[in-house]
Amino acid sequence: MSSVADRSAAGGDPRGGLVVPGYGHGLRDVVRSRYLLKLLVQKELRVRYRGSVLGLLWSYVKPGVQFVVFYIALGVFLGLEQSERNPAGLPNYAIYLFSGIVLINYFNEALGNASRSIVSNGGLIKKIYLPRELFPIASTWVSAVHFVPQIIILLVACLFTGWSPTVLQLAAAVAGFLIVTMFAIGLGLLFGAVNVYFRDAENLVDMLLMVATWASPVLYPWLLVREKLGETFFLIYQLNPITVAVETFHFAFWLPTTERAEAIPPNLLSLWIPVALVTSGLMLVIGQLVFRRLEGRFAQEL
Numbered sequence: 001m002s003s004v005a006d007r008s009a010a011g012g013d014p015r016g017g018l019v020v021p022g023y024g025h026g027l028r029d030v031v032r033s034r035y036l037l038k039l040l041v042q043k044e045l046r047v048r049y050r051g052s053v054l055g056l057l058w059s060y061v062k063p064g065v066q067f068v069v070f071y072i073a074l075g076v077f078l079g080l081e082q083s084e085r086n087p088a089g090l091p092n093y094a095i096y097l098f099s100g101i102v103l104i105n106y107f108n109e110a111l112g113n114a115s116r117s118i119v120s121n122g123g124l125i126k127k128i129y130l131p132r133e134l135f136p137i138a139s140t141w142v143s144a145v146h147f148v149p150q151i152i153i154l155l156v157a158c159l160f161t162g163w164s165p166t167v168l169q170l171a172a173a174v175a176g177f178l179i180v181t182m183f184a185i186g187l188g189l190l191f192g193a194v195n196v197y198f199r200d201a202e203n204l205v206d207m208l209l210m211v212a213t214w215a216s217p218v219l220y221p222w223l224l225v226r227e228k229l230g231e232t233f234f235l236i237y238q239l240n241p242i243t244v245a246v247e248t249f250h251f252a253f254w255l256p257t258t259e260r261a262e263a264i265p266p267n268l269l270s271l272w273i274p275v276a277l278v279t280s281g282l283m284l285v286i287g288q289l290v291f292r293r294l295e296g297r298f299a300q301e302l
Helices: 002-009 027-032 034-048 055-077 093-120 122-127 134-160 167-197 200-212 222-238 241-257 268-301
Strands: none
Touching (some): 027 134, 093 122, 167 200, 167 268
């Protein structure tokens, strides 16, 4: 009985049949290996902050510096912050900006680390078999750990500016987080697997992350996109799940501190959030299929 249980836990056939070495049951094995996932997350956190004086405080310092730079450059110098001299600007632009920054930082860190997770854990993969999906998922989990202190700072800032959200707005924020998480995991599985065979994938991911901040309304209002590029391009722009996710955070955290209901895209709740959830779900499925297709030769290629 114990040998049958061992085969089942390792992803084999519990009836004793032969299986192809190196293949498991995909993301289902991650659920079954929750304890291993926890250990990998703890290991990544220890390794990342080994020898660091500030440790997890970097989760506060980095987005804080990024926020100050963007706020001064865009809010002050380019006039996106509403003021007496610039009544057309965005009210509470600091909240608008930071609510987008915390979400895009989570996506960038999750995708960047997940796409490198298989190669960076090559030594472990070559020694023992364990579900390889654990590595991209663990990297995303670590990014979520870093996301928590940033969202706490955002909540405190919102409370000081009269934040009073509705249940619908809080639900939209949860949907935005799920959209980003699924999309990052799907792309992380895809690029993490391809990166084993073609290391150019890392450079491609770096370029995508460089564009991601500017390809969604993190630093600027979506109204500028529709005004400058027209309705047709704006529809294409809305098909980006990260765009929709950022807008859900603006809807949940920034909008309740203002009176500008028109500042949220039309059909965000009824159309674009469901579309983004479906798109991110499809990306997760595609990433898993590609990962399972390529994982059989990970040990040899690494």
